[in-house]
Amino acid sequence: MEIKQYIKITKEGFRIIIAVGIIAAMSAFLFSAIKPVVYEVSMSLVINKNKTQNTDDFKYDGYYALQTSDMLASSIVEWTKSPTMVGAIYQKAEVNQDFKNIKSYTKKFTVNKMSSQHVEVKFKADTRENAKKISSAIVEIISEKTKALEKSSKEEISFSVSSENPVIVENKPNAFLNLFIGLFSGMILGIFVVFGKRYFA
Numbered sequence: 001m002e003i004k005q006y007i008k009i010t011k012e013g014f015r016i017i018i019a020v021g022i023i024a025a026m027s028a029f030l031f032s033a034i035k036p037v038v039y040e041v042s043m044s045l046v047i048n049k050n051k052t053q054n055t056d057d058f059k060y061d062g063y064y065a066l067q068t069s070d071m072l073a074s075s076i077v078e079w080t081k082s083p084t085m086v087g088a089i090y091q092k093a094e095v096n097q098d099f100k101n102i103k104s105y106t107k108k109f110t111v112n113k114m115s116s117q118h119v120e121v122k123f124k125a126d127t128r129e130n131a132k133k134i135s136s137a138i139v140e141i142i143s144e145k146t147k148a149l150e151k152s153s154k155e156e157i158s159f160s161v162s163s164e165n166p167v168i169v170e171n172k173p174n175a176f177l178n179l180f181i182g183l184f185s186g187m188i189l190g191i192f193v194v195f196g197k198r199y200f201a
Contacts, residue, residue, distance in 0.1 A: 013194030017187050024186025025179050032175035038124050039131045043166035045119040045142065047072055050158035070116035072149075072159055076142055077119065080111045085141060093137035095130045109138075128168055135166040 010017070047069045079085050083105035090097045099105055110122040121138060125131035142161050150158055 009194060009198050010191065013190070013197070016194050016197075017190030020190030020193060021183045021186035024189065025183035028178040028182025029175050032173035032178040035173050036126065037170055037172045038126070039128055040122070040124055040169045040171050041131045041135060041166050042120065042122050042169075043135050043138070043163050044114075045076060045121060045139070046162050046164075047076075047117045047119070048160045048162060050160055067116075069159060072146065073113045073116055073119050075145075075149075076161070077111045077113050079142065079145060080109045080121065080138075081106050085145075089134065089137045089141050092140060093130070093133040095125075095133055128170075131166065131168045135163070139163045 049069065083099075083102055086105045086108050087099070097108075108123060112120045114120050123134065125134055139161060146159055146161055
């Protein structure tokens with residue numbers, strides 16, 4: 001088939017191409033317009049050493065303190081994967097969350113150990129207020145777990161967990177950008193429809 005024939009078929013099916021493009025564009029625009037705003041949150045948890053053990057060997061100073069904080073950072077990562085702890089965080093924050101299954105608990109937070117004393121936590125919330133509540137609840141629950149570890153070690157290990165103000169970013173779909181993307185994608189689809197119709201005719 002020559003180029004002239006392709007152009008001719010495209011011209012004949014121009015209305016179909018435009019119609020499919022407009023439908024796709026409007027669908028993308030409406031979807032973007034009605035989609036609720038999501039707030040993305042990133043917060044840093046810092047592990048602080050509280051005190052020095054008074055022994056001749058300085059058992060938990062220096063290298064040993066660093067190892068202990070590294071183990072605590074790894075524990076924090078694992079804690080946030082626990083459905084029990086995730087549920088406790090949302091309960092303390094007094095934020096209703098519809099957990100459909102166990103997997104939805106374990107995927108609520110994305111947690112990475114950045115260093116032996118720094119853990120990054122990311123999650124999403126439906127409002128800015130809830131984002132702040134959940135952030136505070138995370139610090140409180142992890143601090144409680146850390147204190148429990150301190151008691152179980154007869155206070156030989158003493159660390160605390162702190163956090164600065166979380167970074168909260170509003171994430172709303174760009175309706176007008178999606179409109180143009182939908183229009184372009186729809187017109188490409190329309191071309192395939194026109195040529196498909198001609199091929200099977």
